[in-house]
Amino acid sequence: MTKYEQIADIIRKRIKEGIYPTDSWLPNQVDLVDEFQVSRVTIKKAMNILTMEGLVYSQRGAGTRVLNNDLLGVDNYSAKDYEGLSVQMKGRDLKSHIIYFNVEFPDELVQKRLMISAHQPVYKIIRLRIVDGNPYVIEHSFMPTNIVLNLTVDVLKKSIYDYIHQELGLGFAGALRNIKADRPDDYDKEFLKCGDCDPILELDQVIYLKDGKIIDYSRSRSRFDQRSYSVLDVIDN
Known part of the structure:
Protein backbone atom coordinates (compact mmCIF):
# COMPACT_ATOMS: atom_id res chain seq x y z
CA MET A 1 0.00 0.00 0.00
CA LEU A 67 -19.49 15.76 3.15
CA ASN A 68 -22.81 14.33 4.22
CA ASN A 69 -22.86 11.35 1.88
CA ASP A 70 -26.01 9.63 3.13
CA LEU A 71 -27.38 9.70 -0.42
CA LEU A 72 -24.61 7.30 -1.50
CA GLY A 73 -25.33 3.61 -1.10
CA VAL A 74 -22.87 0.94 -0.05
CA ASP A 75 -21.98 0.16 -3.66
CA ASN A 76 -22.01 3.67 -5.07
CA TYR A 77 -18.71 4.74 -6.60
CA SER A 78 -17.32 7.84 -8.20
CA ALA A 79 -17.61 8.01 -11.99
CA LYS A 80 -14.19 9.72 -11.86
CA ASP A 81 -12.37 6.82 -10.19
CA TYR A 82 -9.30 5.52 -12.04
CA GLU A 83 -8.02 2.76 -9.79
CA GLY A 84 -10.43 -0.03 -10.54
CA LEU A 85 -12.37 -2.53 -8.50
CA SER A 86 -9.43 -3.75 -6.39
CA VAL A 87 -9.17 -0.33 -4.75
CA GLN A 88 -12.93 0.22 -4.55
CA MET A 89 -13.44 -3.15 -2.84
CA LYS A 90 -10.53 -2.88 -0.45
CA GLY A 91 -11.38 -4.74 2.77
CA ARG A 92 -13.88 -7.00 1.02
CA ASP A 93 -13.35 -10.46 -0.45
CA LEU A 94 -12.70 -9.85 -4.17
CA LYS A 95 -12.01 -12.69 -6.58
CA SER A 96 -11.72 -12.85 -10.37
CA HIS A 97 -13.06 -15.65 -12.56
CA ILE A 98 -11.53 -15.58 -16.06
CA ILE A 99 -14.21 -16.30 -18.63
CA TYR A 100 -12.09 -15.59 -21.71
CA PHE A 101 -8.47 -14.53 -22.33
CA ASN A 102 -6.75 -14.46 -25.71
CA VAL A 103 -4.71 -12.34 -28.12
CA GLU A 104 -6.71 -11.32 -31.18
CA PHE A 105 -6.80 -8.79 -33.98
CA PRO A 106 -9.32 -6.03 -33.17
CA ASP A 107 -12.67 -5.59 -34.85
CA GLU A 108 -13.74 -2.18 -36.17
CA LEU A 109 -15.19 -0.97 -32.86
CA VAL A 110 -12.05 -1.88 -30.86
CA GLN A 111 -9.84 -0.28 -33.54
CA LYS A 112 -11.82 2.93 -33.22
CA ARG A 113 -11.84 2.96 -29.40
CA LEU A 114 -8.13 2.16 -29.02
CA MET A 115 -7.16 4.20 -32.12
CA ILE A 116 -5.13 1.35 -33.60
CA SER A 117 -4.97 -0.47 -36.92
CA ALA A 118 -6.56 -3.79 -37.79
CA HIS A 119 -3.11 -5.40 -37.69
CA GLN A 120 -2.31 -4.39 -34.08
CA PRO A 121 -3.03 -7.35 -31.77
CA VAL A 122 -4.89 -6.82 -28.51
CA TYR A 123 -5.68 -8.80 -25.41
CA LYS A 124 -9.36 -9.67 -25.23
CA ILE A 125 -10.33 -10.27 -21.61
CA ILE A 126 -13.67 -11.18 -20.08
CA ARG A 127 -13.66 -11.47 -16.27
CA LEU A 128 -16.36 -12.03 -13.70
CA ARG A 129 -15.52 -10.14 -10.50
CA ILE A 130 -16.94 -11.81 -7.41
CA VAL A 131 -17.39 -9.78 -4.21
CA ASP A 132 -18.01 -11.50 -0.87
CA GLY A 133 -18.91 -14.68 -2.71
CA ASN A 134 -21.50 -13.05 -4.99
CA PRO A 135 -21.24 -12.29 -8.74
CA TYR A 136 -20.80 -8.54 -9.03
CA VAL A 137 -19.62 -7.25 -12.41
CA ILE A 138 -18.51 -8.60 -15.77
CA GLU A 139 -15.59 -6.74 -17.35
CA HIS A 140 -14.98 -6.90 -21.11
CA SER A 141 -11.54 -5.38 -21.73
CA PHE A 142 -9.28 -4.80 -24.73
CA MET A 143 -5.65 -3.73 -24.28
CA PRO A 144 -2.88 -3.31 -26.88
CA THR A 145 -0.25 -6.02 -26.51
CA ASN A 146 2.57 -3.60 -27.37
CA ILE A 147 1.72 -1.41 -24.34
CA VAL A 148 0.52 -3.91 -21.72
CA LEU A 149 3.45 -6.29 -21.93
CA ASN A 150 3.49 -9.91 -20.76
CA LEU A 151 -0.04 -10.01 -19.39
CA THR A 152 -0.71 -13.40 -17.78
CA VAL A 153 -3.51 -15.36 -16.15
CA ASP A 154 -1.89 -14.76 -12.76
CA VAL A 155 -2.17 -10.99 -13.29
CA LEU A 156 -5.82 -11.32 -14.38
CA LYS A 157 -6.65 -13.12 -11.15
CA LYS A 158 -5.39 -10.10 -9.20
CA SER A 159 -5.38 -6.47 -10.37
CA ILE A 160 -4.49 -5.52 -13.94
CA TYR A 161 -4.22 -1.84 -12.99
CA ASP A 162 -1.79 -2.62 -10.15
CA TYR A 163 0.33 -4.53 -12.67
CA ILE A 164 0.23 -1.60 -15.10
CA HIS A 165 1.21 0.92 -12.42
CA GLN A 166 3.71 -1.07 -10.38
CA GLU A 167 5.30 -3.52 -12.83
CA LEU A 168 5.10 -1.54 -16.08
CA GLY A 169 5.53 1.87 -14.45
CA LEU A 170 2.69 3.47 -16.43
CA GLY A 171 0.39 6.18 -15.07
CA PHE A 172 -3.07 7.14 -16.24
CA ALA A 173 -3.74 10.68 -17.45
CA GLY A 174 -7.49 10.55 -17.90
CA ALA A 175 -10.53 8.66 -19.11
CA LEU A 176 -13.59 9.11 -21.29
CA ARG A 177 -16.62 7.36 -19.84
CA ASN A 178 -20.20 6.70 -20.80
CA ILE A 179 -22.77 5.18 -18.42
CA LYS A 180 -25.95 3.71 -19.81
CA ALA A 181 -28.66 1.11 -19.27
CA ASP A 182 -28.78 -1.96 -21.47
CA ARG A 183 -30.55 -5.26 -21.91
CA PRO A 184 -28.81 -8.35 -20.47
CA ASP A 185 -26.75 -10.42 -22.86
CA ASP A 186 -25.94 -14.13 -22.58
CA TYR A 187 -22.94 -13.49 -20.30
CA ASP A 188 -25.08 -11.37 -17.95
CA LYS A 189 -27.75 -14.03 -17.76
CA GLU A 190 -25.27 -16.82 -17.09
CA PHE A 191 -22.81 -15.17 -14.73
CA LEU A 192 -24.77 -12.31 -13.11
CA LYS A 193 -27.95 -14.40 -12.83
CA CYS A 194 -30.01 -11.77 -14.65
CA GLY A 195 -33.51 -12.39 -15.89
CA ASP A 196 -34.49 -11.58 -19.46
CA CYS A 197 -36.05 -8.28 -18.37
CA ASP A 198 -33.49 -7.21 -15.76
CA PRO A 199 -31.73 -4.00 -16.87
CA ILE A 200 -27.95 -3.84 -16.88
CA LEU A 201 -25.83 -0.82 -15.90
CA GLU A 202 -22.88 -0.51 -18.28
CA LEU A 203 -19.79 1.67 -17.81
CA ASP A 204 -18.08 2.08 -21.17
CA GLN A 205 -14.64 3.71 -21.01
CA VAL A 206 -11.28 4.35 -22.62
CA ILE A 207 -8.26 5.19 -20.44
CA TYR A 208 -5.40 7.39 -21.61
CA LEU A 209 -1.75 7.36 -20.65
CA LYS A 210 0.24 10.54 -20.09
CA ASP A 211 1.68 10.31 -23.61
CA GLY A 212 -1.83 10.32 -25.08
CA LYS A 213 -1.95 6.64 -26.03
CA ILE A 214 -5.04 4.65 -25.10
CA ILE A 215 -4.22 1.67 -22.91
CA ASP A 216 -7.67 0.25 -22.19
CA TYR A 217 -11.09 0.05 -23.76
CA SER A 218 -13.54 -1.71 -21.47
CA ARG A 219 -17.20 -2.31 -20.75
CA SER A 220 -18.12 -3.11 -17.15
CA ARG A 221 -21.60 -4.55 -16.77
CA SER A 222 -23.46 -4.81 -13.46
CA ARG A 223 -26.96 -5.72 -12.33
CA PHE A 224 -29.14 -2.65 -11.87
CA ASP A 225 -29.62 -3.41 -8.16
CA GLN A 226 -25.96 -3.90 -7.25
CA ARG A 227 -24.01 -0.84 -8.35
CA SER A 228 -24.33 2.87 -9.06
CA TYR A 229 -22.06 5.81 -9.86
CA SER A 230 -21.94 9.40 -8.65
CA VAL A 231 -20.22 12.61 -9.70
CA LEU A 232 -19.12 15.26 -7.23
CA ASP A 233 -19.25 18.63 -8.99
CA VAL A 234 -17.73 21.59 -7.16
CA ILE A 235 -17.82 25.11 -8.59
CA ASP A 236 -14.51 26.84 -7.90
CA ASN A 237 -15.25 30.57 -7.84
Missing part, protein backbone atom coordinates in the same frame (compact mmCIF):
# COMPACT_ATOMS: atom_id res chain seq x y z
CA THR A 2 1.35 3.45 -0.93
CA LYS A 3 1.82 6.19 1.65
CA TYR A 4 -1.05 8.26 0.30
CA GLU A 5 -3.36 5.23 0.50
CA GLN A 6 -2.34 4.75 4.13
CA ILE A 7 -3.10 8.41 4.87
CA ALA A 8 -6.46 8.15 3.09
CA ASP A 9 -7.27 5.10 5.25
CA ILE A 10 -6.47 6.99 8.45
CA ILE A 11 -8.54 10.05 7.50
CA ARG A 12 -11.41 7.83 6.27
CA LYS A 13 -11.44 6.07 9.63
CA ARG A 14 -11.47 9.41 11.48
CA ILE A 15 -14.44 10.55 9.39
CA LYS A 16 -16.38 7.34 10.10
CA GLU A 17 -15.59 7.58 13.82
CA GLY A 18 -16.79 11.20 13.96
CA ILE A 19 -13.37 12.66 14.76
CA TYR A 20 -13.92 14.76 11.64
CA PRO A 21 -17.73 15.18 11.70
CA THR A 22 -19.97 15.98 8.74
CA ASP A 23 -19.68 19.60 7.55
CA SER A 24 -16.46 20.14 9.50
CA TRP A 25 -13.19 21.20 7.88
CA LEU A 26 -10.21 18.85 7.75
CA PRO A 27 -6.86 20.17 9.01
CA ASN A 28 -5.15 22.22 6.33
CA GLN A 29 -2.51 20.67 4.08
CA VAL A 30 0.39 22.20 6.01
CA ASP A 31 -0.81 20.59 9.24
CA LEU A 32 -1.33 17.23 7.51
CA VAL A 33 2.14 17.43 5.98
CA ASP A 34 3.57 17.99 9.46
CA GLU A 35 1.50 15.20 11.02
CA PHE A 36 2.31 12.52 8.45
CA GLN A 37 5.80 13.78 7.50
CA VAL A 38 5.13 13.60 3.77
CA SER A 39 5.01 16.03 0.84
CA ARG A 40 2.00 18.12 -0.13
CA VAL A 41 1.74 16.02 -3.30
CA THR A 42 1.20 12.90 -1.16
CA ILE A 43 -1.50 14.67 0.89
CA LYS A 44 -3.19 15.84 -2.30
CA LYS A 45 -3.28 12.25 -3.64
CA ALA A 46 -4.86 11.08 -0.37
CA MET A 47 -7.47 13.86 -0.63
CA ASN A 48 -8.19 12.85 -4.24
CA ILE A 49 -9.05 9.30 -3.09
CA LEU A 50 -11.45 10.61 -0.43
CA THR A 51 -12.98 13.05 -2.91
CA MET A 52 -13.62 10.25 -5.41
CA GLU A 53 -15.32 8.28 -2.63
CA GLY A 54 -17.66 11.21 -1.96
CA LEU A 55 -16.37 11.71 1.59
CA VAL A 56 -14.87 15.19 1.18
CA TYR A 57 -14.54 18.03 -1.27
CA SER A 58 -11.83 20.63 -1.57
CA GLN A 59 -12.32 24.23 -2.65
CA ARG A 60 -9.48 26.57 -3.42
CA GLY A 61 -8.96 29.15 -0.72
CA ALA A 62 -11.42 27.48 1.67
CA GLY A 63 -10.06 24.03 2.51
CA THR A 64 -11.44 20.50 2.55
CA ARG A 65 -14.90 19.85 4.02
CA VAL A 66 -16.38 16.54 5.17
Whole structure:
Protein backbone atom coordinates (compact mmCIF):
# COMPACT_ATOMS: atom_id res chain seq x y z
CA MET A 1 0.00 0.00 0.00
CA THR A 2 1.35 3.45 -0.93
CA LYS A 3 1.82 6.19 1.65
CA TYR A 4 -1.05 8.26 0.30
CA GLU A 5 -3.36 5.23 0.50
CA GLN A 6 -2.34 4.75 4.13
CA ILE A 7 -3.10 8.41 4.87
CA ALA A 8 -6.46 8.15 3.09
CA ASP A 9 -7.27 5.10 5.25
CA ILE A 10 -6.47 6.99 8.45
CA ILE A 11 -8.54 10.05 7.50
CA ARG A 12 -11.41 7.83 6.27
CA LYS A 13 -11.44 6.07 9.63
CA ARG A 14 -11.47 9.41 11.48
CA ILE A 15 -14.44 10.55 9.39
CA LYS A 16 -16.38 7.34 10.10
CA GLU A 17 -15.59 7.58 13.82
CA GLY A 18 -16.79 11.20 13.96
CA ILE A 19 -13.37 12.66 14.76
CA TYR A 20 -13.92 14.76 11.64
CA PRO A 21 -17.73 15.18 11.70
CA THR A 22 -19.97 15.98 8.74
CA ASP A 23 -19.68 19.60 7.55
CA SER A 24 -16.46 20.14 9.50
CA TRP A 25 -13.19 21.20 7.88
CA LEU A 26 -10.21 18.85 7.75
CA PRO A 27 -6.86 20.17 9.01
CA ASN A 28 -5.15 22.22 6.33
CA GLN A 29 -2.51 20.67 4.08
CA VAL A 30 0.39 22.20 6.01
CA ASP A 31 -0.81 20.59 9.24
CA LEU A 32 -1.33 17.23 7.51
CA VAL A 33 2.14 17.43 5.98
CA ASP A 34 3.57 17.99 9.46
CA GLU A 35 1.50 15.20 11.02
CA PHE A 36 2.31 12.52 8.45
CA GLN A 37 5.80 13.78 7.50
CA VAL A 38 5.13 13.60 3.77
CA SER A 39 5.01 16.03 0.84
CA ARG A 40 2.00 18.12 -0.13
CA VAL A 41 1.74 16.02 -3.30
CA THR A 42 1.20 12.90 -1.16
CA ILE A 43 -1.50 14.67 0.89
CA LYS A 44 -3.19 15.84 -2.30
CA LYS A 45 -3.28 12.25 -3.64
CA ALA A 46 -4.86 11.08 -0.37
CA MET A 47 -7.47 13.86 -0.63
CA ASN A 48 -8.19 12.85 -4.24
CA ILE A 49 -9.05 9.30 -3.09
CA LEU A 50 -11.45 10.61 -0.43
CA THR A 51 -12.98 13.05 -2.91
CA MET A 52 -13.62 10.25 -5.41
CA GLU A 53 -15.32 8.28 -2.63
CA GLY A 54 -17.66 11.21 -1.96
CA LEU A 55 -16.37 11.71 1.59
CA VAL A 56 -14.87 15.19 1.18
CA TYR A 57 -14.54 18.03 -1.27
CA SER A 58 -11.83 20.63 -1.57
CA GLN A 59 -12.32 24.23 -2.65
CA ARG A 60 -9.48 26.57 -3.42
CA GLY A 61 -8.96 29.15 -0.72
CA ALA A 62 -11.42 27.48 1.67
CA GLY A 63 -10.06 24.03 2.51
CA THR A 64 -11.44 20.50 2.55
CA ARG A 65 -14.90 19.85 4.02
CA VAL A 66 -16.38 16.54 5.17
CA LEU A 67 -19.49 15.76 3.15
CA ASN A 68 -22.81 14.33 4.22
CA ASN A 69 -22.86 11.35 1.88
CA ASP A 70 -26.01 9.63 3.13
CA LEU A 71 -27.38 9.70 -0.42
CA LEU A 72 -24.61 7.30 -1.50
CA GLY A 73 -25.33 3.61 -1.10
CA VAL A 74 -22.87 0.94 -0.05
CA ASP A 75 -21.98 0.16 -3.66
CA ASN A 76 -22.01 3.67 -5.07
CA TYR A 77 -18.71 4.74 -6.60
CA SER A 78 -17.32 7.84 -8.20
CA ALA A 79 -17.61 8.01 -11.99
CA LYS A 80 -14.19 9.72 -11.86
CA ASP A 81 -12.37 6.82 -10.19
CA TYR A 82 -9.30 5.52 -12.04
CA GLU A 83 -8.02 2.76 -9.79
CA GLY A 84 -10.43 -0.03 -10.54
CA LEU A 85 -12.37 -2.53 -8.50
CA SER A 86 -9.43 -3.75 -6.39
CA VAL A 87 -9.17 -0.33 -4.75
CA GLN A 88 -12.93 0.22 -4.55
CA MET A 89 -13.44 -3.15 -2.84
CA LYS A 90 -10.53 -2.88 -0.45
CA GLY A 91 -11.38 -4.74 2.77
CA ARG A 92 -13.88 -7.00 1.02
CA ASP A 93 -13.35 -10.46 -0.45
CA LEU A 94 -12.70 -9.85 -4.17
CA LYS A 95 -12.01 -12.69 -6.58
CA SER A 96 -11.72 -12.85 -10.37
CA HIS A 97 -13.06 -15.65 -12.56
CA ILE A 98 -11.53 -15.58 -16.06
CA ILE A 99 -14.21 -16.30 -18.63
CA TYR A 100 -12.09 -15.59 -21.71
CA PHE A 101 -8.47 -14.53 -22.33
CA ASN A 102 -6.75 -14.46 -25.71
CA VAL A 103 -4.71 -12.34 -28.12
CA GLU A 104 -6.71 -11.32 -31.18
CA PHE A 105 -6.80 -8.79 -33.98
CA PRO A 106 -9.32 -6.03 -33.17
CA ASP A 107 -12.67 -5.59 -34.85
CA GLU A 108 -13.74 -2.18 -36.17
CA LEU A 109 -15.19 -0.97 -32.86
CA VAL A 110 -12.05 -1.88 -30.86
CA GLN A 111 -9.84 -0.28 -33.54
CA LYS A 112 -11.82 2.93 -33.22
CA ARG A 113 -11.84 2.96 -29.40
CA LEU A 114 -8.13 2.16 -29.02
CA MET A 115 -7.16 4.20 -32.12
CA ILE A 116 -5.13 1.35 -33.60
CA SER A 117 -4.97 -0.47 -36.92
CA ALA A 118 -6.56 -3.79 -37.79
CA HIS A 119 -3.11 -5.40 -37.69
CA GLN A 120 -2.31 -4.39 -34.08
CA PRO A 121 -3.03 -7.35 -31.77
CA VAL A 122 -4.89 -6.82 -28.51
CA TYR A 123 -5.68 -8.80 -25.41
CA LYS A 124 -9.36 -9.67 -25.23
CA ILE A 125 -10.33 -10.27 -21.61
CA ILE A 126 -13.67 -11.18 -20.08
CA ARG A 127 -13.66 -11.47 -16.27
CA LEU A 128 -16.36 -12.03 -13.70
CA ARG A 129 -15.52 -10.14 -10.50
CA ILE A 130 -16.94 -11.81 -7.41
CA VAL A 131 -17.39 -9.78 -4.21
CA ASP A 132 -18.01 -11.50 -0.87
CA GLY A 133 -18.91 -14.68 -2.71
CA ASN A 134 -21.50 -13.05 -4.99
CA PRO A 135 -21.24 -12.29 -8.74
CA TYR A 136 -20.80 -8.54 -9.03
CA VAL A 137 -19.62 -7.25 -12.41
CA ILE A 138 -18.51 -8.60 -15.77
CA GLU A 139 -15.59 -6.74 -17.35
CA HIS A 140 -14.98 -6.90 -21.11
CA SER A 141 -11.54 -5.38 -21.73
CA PHE A 142 -9.28 -4.80 -24.73
CA MET A 143 -5.65 -3.73 -24.28
CA PRO A 144 -2.88 -3.31 -26.88
CA THR A 145 -0.25 -6.02 -26.51
CA ASN A 146 2.57 -3.60 -27.37
CA ILE A 147 1.72 -1.41 -24.34
CA VAL A 148 0.52 -3.91 -21.72
CA LEU A 149 3.45 -6.29 -21.93
CA ASN A 150 3.49 -9.91 -20.76
CA LEU A 151 -0.04 -10.01 -19.39
CA THR A 152 -0.71 -13.40 -17.78
CA VAL A 153 -3.51 -15.36 -16.15
CA ASP A 154 -1.89 -14.76 -12.76
CA VAL A 155 -2.17 -10.99 -13.29
CA LEU A 156 -5.82 -11.32 -14.38
CA LYS A 157 -6.65 -13.12 -11.15
CA LYS A 158 -5.39 -10.10 -9.20
CA SER A 159 -5.38 -6.47 -10.37
CA ILE A 160 -4.49 -5.52 -13.94
CA TYR A 161 -4.22 -1.84 -12.99
CA ASP A 162 -1.79 -2.62 -10.15
CA TYR A 163 0.33 -4.53 -12.67
CA ILE A 164 0.23 -1.60 -15.10
CA HIS A 165 1.21 0.92 -12.42
CA GLN A 166 3.71 -1.07 -10.38
CA GLU A 167 5.30 -3.52 -12.83
CA LEU A 168 5.10 -1.54 -16.08
CA GLY A 169 5.53 1.87 -14.45
CA LEU A 170 2.69 3.47 -16.43
CA GLY A 171 0.39 6.18 -15.07
CA PHE A 172 -3.07 7.14 -16.24
CA ALA A 173 -3.74 10.68 -17.45
CA GLY A 174 -7.49 10.55 -17.90
CA ALA A 175 -10.53 8.66 -19.11
CA LEU A 176 -13.59 9.11 -21.29
CA ARG A 177 -16.62 7.36 -19.84
CA ASN A 178 -20.20 6.70 -20.80
CA ILE A 179 -22.77 5.18 -18.42
CA LYS A 180 -25.95 3.71 -19.81
CA ALA A 181 -28.66 1.11 -19.27
CA ASP A 182 -28.78 -1.96 -21.47
CA ARG A 183 -30.55 -5.26 -21.91
CA PRO A 184 -28.81 -8.35 -20.47
CA ASP A 185 -26.75 -10.42 -22.86
CA ASP A 186 -25.94 -14.13 -22.58
CA TYR A 187 -22.94 -13.49 -20.30
CA ASP A 188 -25.08 -11.37 -17.95
CA LYS A 189 -27.75 -14.03 -17.76
CA GLU A 190 -25.27 -16.82 -17.09
CA PHE A 191 -22.81 -15.17 -14.73
CA LEU A 192 -24.77 -12.31 -13.11
CA LYS A 193 -27.95 -14.40 -12.83
CA CYS A 194 -30.01 -11.77 -14.65
CA GLY A 195 -33.51 -12.39 -15.89
CA ASP A 196 -34.49 -11.58 -19.46
CA CYS A 197 -36.05 -8.28 -18.37
CA ASP A 198 -33.49 -7.21 -15.76
CA PRO A 199 -31.73 -4.00 -16.87
CA ILE A 200 -27.95 -3.84 -16.88
CA LEU A 201 -25.83 -0.82 -15.90
CA GLU A 202 -22.88 -0.51 -18.28
CA LEU A 203 -19.79 1.67 -17.81
CA ASP A 204 -18.08 2.08 -21.17
CA GLN A 205 -14.64 3.71 -21.01
CA VAL A 206 -11.28 4.35 -22.62
CA ILE A 207 -8.26 5.19 -20.44
CA TYR A 208 -5.40 7.39 -21.61
CA LEU A 209 -1.75 7.36 -20.65
CA LYS A 210 0.24 10.54 -20.09
CA ASP A 211 1.68 10.31 -23.61
CA GLY A 212 -1.83 10.32 -25.08
CA LYS A 213 -1.95 6.64 -26.03
CA ILE A 214 -5.04 4.65 -25.10
CA ILE A 215 -4.22 1.67 -22.91
CA ASP A 216 -7.67 0.25 -22.19
CA TYR A 217 -11.09 0.05 -23.76
CA SER A 218 -13.54 -1.71 -21.47
CA ARG A 219 -17.20 -2.31 -20.75
CA SER A 220 -18.12 -3.11 -17.15
CA ARG A 221 -21.60 -4.55 -16.77
CA SER A 222 -23.46 -4.81 -13.46
CA ARG A 223 -26.96 -5.72 -12.33
CA PHE A 224 -29.14 -2.65 -11.87
CA ASP A 225 -29.62 -3.41 -8.16
CA GLN A 226 -25.96 -3.90 -7.25
CA ARG A 227 -24.01 -0.84 -8.35
CA SER A 228 -24.33 2.87 -9.06
CA TYR A 229 -22.06 5.81 -9.86
CA SER A 230 -21.94 9.40 -8.65
CA VAL A 231 -20.22 12.61 -9.70
CA LEU A 232 -19.12 15.26 -7.23
CA ASP A 233 -19.25 18.63 -8.99
CA VAL A 234 -17.73 21.59 -7.16
CA ILE A 235 -17.82 25.11 -8.59
CA ASP A 236 -14.51 26.84 -7.90
CA ASN A 237 -15.25 30.57 -7.84
